[in-house]
Amino acid sequence: xxxxxxxxxxxxxxxxxxxxxxxxxxxxxxxxxxxxxxxxxxxxxxxxxxxxxxxxxxxxxxxxxxxxxxxxxxxxxxxxxxxxxxxxxxxxxxxxxxxxxxxxxxxxxxxxxxxxxxxxxxxxxxxxxxxxxxxxxxxxxxxxxxxxxxxxxxxxxxxxxxxxxxxxxxxxxxxxxxxxxxxxxxxxxxxxxxxxxxxxxxxxxxxxxxxxxxxxxxxxxxxxxxxxxxxxxxxxxxxxxxxxxxxxxxxxxxxxxxxxxxxxxxxxxxxxxxxxxxxxxxxxxxxxxxxxxxxxxxxxxxxxxxxxxxxxxxxxxxxxxxxxxxxxxxxxxxxxxxxxxxxxxxxxxxxxxxxxxxxxxxxxxxxxxxxxxxxxxxxxxxxxxxxxxxxxxxxxxxxxxxxxxxxxxxxxxxxxxxxxxxxxxxxxxxxxxxxxxxxxxxxxxxxxxxxxxxxxxxxxxxxxxxxxxxxxxxxxxxxxxxxxxxxxxxxxxxxx
Numbered sequence: 096x097x098x099x100x101x102x103x104x105x106x107x108x109x110x111x112x113x114x115x116x117x118x119x120x121x122x123x124x125x126x127x128x129x130x131x132x133x134x135x136x137x138x139x140x141x142x143x144x145x146x147x148x149x150x151x152x153x154x155x156x157x158x159x160x161x162x163x164x165x166x167x168x169x170x171x172x173x174x175x176x177x178x179x180x181x182x183x184x185x186x187x188x189x190x191x192x193x194x195x196x197x198x199x200x201x202x203x204x205x206x207x208x209x210x211x212x213x214x215x216x217x218x219x220x221x222x223x224x225x226x227x228x229x230x231x232x233x234x235x236x237x238x239x240x241x242x243x244x245x246x247x248x249x250x251x252x253x254x255x256x257x258x259x260x261x262x263x264x265x266x267x268x269x270x271x272x273x274x275x276x277x278x279x280x281x282x283x284x285x286x287x288x289x290x291x292x293x294x295x296x297x298x299x300x301x302x303x304x305x306x307x308x309x310x311x312x313x314x315x316x317x318x319x320x321x322x323x324x325x326x327x328x329x330x331x332x333x334x335x336x337x338x339x340x341x342x343x344x345x346x347x348x349x350x351x352x353x354x355x356x357x358x359x360x361x362x363x364x365x366x367x368x369x370x371x372x373x374x375x376x377x378x379x380x381x382x383x384x385x386x387x388x389x390x391x392x393x394x395x396x397x398x399x400x401x402x403x404x405x406x407x408x409x410x411x412x413x414x415x416x417x418x419x420x421x422x423x424x425x426x427x428x429x430x431x432x433x434x435x436x437x438x439x440x441x442x443x444x445x446x447x448x449x450x451x452x453x454x455x456x457x458x459x460x461x462x463x464x465x466x467x468x469x470x471x472x473x474x475x476x477x478x479x480x481x482x483x484x485x486x487x488x489x490x491x492x493x494x495x496x497x498x499x500x501x502x503x504x505x506x507x508x509x510x511x512x513x514x515x516x517x518x519x520x521x522x523x524x525x526x527x528x529x530x531x532x533x534x535x536x537x538x539x540x541x542x543x544x545x546x547x548x549x550x551x552x553x554x555x556x557x558x559x560x561x562x563x564x565x566x567x568x569x570x571x572x573x574x575x576x577x578x579x580x581x582x583x584x585x586x587x588x589x590x591x
Contacts, residue, residue, distance in 0.1 A: 096216060098209075099142035100126040101133045101159060102175075103151040107198075111146065111175075114202050118209065130154030134162055141167035143216045144209065148198075149176045149187065157190045164191040169219045171212040175200060224292070252342050256303040256320055257354040258327065259335040259362070262418075263456040268298040274330055276301055282326060286319070302351075307340065316340060317370070324369045333459075335361065335368045362418045365460035376420050380410050385428050389435055392472070398502040398544060398562040402553070404469055408461045422452035425468070432472075489514060489521070490528045494536075501540050502564050507533050541565070542578045549587050556583045 098118060102108035108126050115124050125142075127133040131154055133147070145163055147156040154162075160172040173194040174187040187195050193215070194208045261267050269276075276293040283291035283303060291305035303323065307316075316338070324336040337357040341350045361371035384407035391400035411421055458464045496510055511518045525533050541563040548559045560571030560583075576582050581589065 096121075096143040096213065097123045097125070097140060098144045098146070099133055099137070099163075100124065101128075101130060101145065101147035101151070101156065102126070103128055103148060107148070111200070114200070114205055115146075115209075117206075122213075130156065130159035133159060137163050137166055142170060144171045144173070144212045146173045146205075146209075147175065149174055150178075157186060157192075160187070160192055161190045169216065169223070171215055173208055173212065252307040252340065253304055253347070254307050254316060254320070254338060255341055255347065255350050255354060256323065256336065256338040257351065257358065258301045258303065258323075259358055260299050260301070261333045261459055262362070262364070263299060264453075265299070265457060265459045267459055269295060269301060270298065272330070272332055274327070274332070279303060279323075279327075283323065286322065288319070313340070321369060324367075328367050333365060333367050335363075337361070337370055359419060360417065363415055364412060364418060364421065364455065364458055364464065366412065366415070371415070371417075376416055376424065377414055378424065381407060381424055381428075384410065385431065389432060392432075394498075397473070397499060398548075400472075401469060401502075402548075402562065404472075405465050408465050408468075412461050418452060418455045422449075422455055425451050489516065490525055493521070493525065493533075494529075497533075497537055497540055501537060501544060502562055504564070505537055537564075538574065538578065542575055545571075545575060545583065546579070546586065549583060550590060554587075556587075559583065 098115065100108060100111050100115065102111055105128060108128055112124065112126050118124055125136065127136065130147075130151055133145075134154065142163065145160060147159055149156040151159075156174055160174065164170050164172065170191075172187075172190075172192040173196060174192045175196050175198050176187075177198045193212065196204060196208060260269050260272065276295055279293040279301065280291055280303075283293065283305065288305040291303060293301060293303040295301055320336065320338045324334065327334045327336070335358055337354045339350045339354055341347055357370070361368045363371075384403055387403045388400055388407065391397075391403060411424070416424070454467060455464065458467070492514070493510055497505060507521060508518050511521045522533060525531070525536070529536065531539070544563045545559050548562065553559055556572070557568040560566070560568050563571075565571035565574065572582050572584075575586070579586060
């Protein structure tokens with residue numbers, strides 16, 4: 096902030112300047128020995144605070160303050176006088192001064208008044224900034240609703256930067272990030288964009304903008320915006336950043352709408368993007384995964400289904416597939432799945448790409464999408480109603496139930512209750528028809544499934560254990576060794 100001192104007596108000016116030394120670390124302090132010099136400087140750069148003697152030759156302090164406040168109404172003025180005269184104080188206040196101090200000025204009195212003036216300037220600046228931000232955001236929204244631009248104060252060229260935090264509808268908001276719009280404004284000003292402003296359009300969208308001169312090249316502008324993008328990424332945020340150079344007579348709202356369209360085209364899930372050009376999608380690996388998922392669903396092998404679904408989504412992320420592209424691919428996948436499984440025992444309804452896109456807009460990362468898709472597929476895989484089972488059908492049905500749920504906690508009581516038989520009868524019948532106890536059958540099934548995963552190159556032992564129903568990796572390894580004679584690690588090395 097700029098503080099101007101005006102005192103016609105050179106020794107008094109030096110003394111006043113000496114008293115103001117503590118403020119020079121954070122503010123610019125300048126001094127003049129006449130009202131005319133101070134007024135000429137103010138026409139080049141308006142002061143925020145003026146400390147002026149009243150009685151001076153030429154333009155006296157009262158007249159100078161009146162002229163300065165006319166130039167910049169937010170200027171805070173402090174008048175100095177050697178006369179304890181109420182009339183002087185009354186006239187000073189009439190001309191716009193906020194404080195009146197008697198000479199010689201005590202440091203404590205001066206500091207107390209200056210601190211109040213600094214707080215008042217900041218309050219006025221914040222008020223003006225909020226009013227500007229409100230006008231700008233209101234104008235942009237008005238244009239998007241088909242209205243005319245309601246503000247005409249933005250003359251010349253401007254750079255408009257639109258920053259989306261994470262995703263359009265994710266639960267993580269700018270308010271959670273710890274970085275305010277004012278923080279971004281301050282950072283931009285420290286980077287040399289002295290008139291930069293940053294404000295919120297909603298809980299996920301922020302706009303940064305600053306005036307440009309006609310000579311600034313596109314490459315330089317991209318570097319400046321890229322520094323802002325890198326600064327935000329270094330704060331640990333996932334952001335999507337686009338910018339446009341608004342030139343006269345282009346409307347600010349029209350440029351903003353172009354930025355939103357660019358964001359729609361480049362947005363990727365869980366990964367920051369900066370002016371990304373949409374690339375064609377390589378779909379071979381996606382449809383390879385789709386075929387494997389279909390097979391796992393037909394076989395009701397939910398552990399392999401979950402694993403392949405995660406691989407499919409991770410592949411889309413590695414390929415930097417945009418949200419729009421992902422929604423189209425998944426809509427086609429679900430439609431094809433419905434068509435292929437329609438003649439089997441499954442019924443699957445699916446949504447179009449627009450509905451899927453709305454779901455994607457709420458996801459923070461790919462794990463949320465995997466969970467949603469998994470629940471959608473499992474919940475919509477409604478098995479056709481079956482008649483009450485005959486005794487000879489119970490054990491095959493129980494074995495099918497075990498095949499479907501071996502990755503979960505399997506209770507024989509649940510199956511017995513569902514099919515209206517006692518658990519003791521069910522246990523004896525299972526032993527008679529299979530030669531195994533049900534608990535041994537489940538363990539053998541889980542170990543065989545674990546061996547299949549190891550044979551197929553899956554490397555994470557702890558995760559394999561979870562997929563086949565063992566939360567404790569140590570217990571999984573012990574059980575695996577008891578049934579196979581080797582640990583999972585040894586089995587993997589042996590079968591390389």
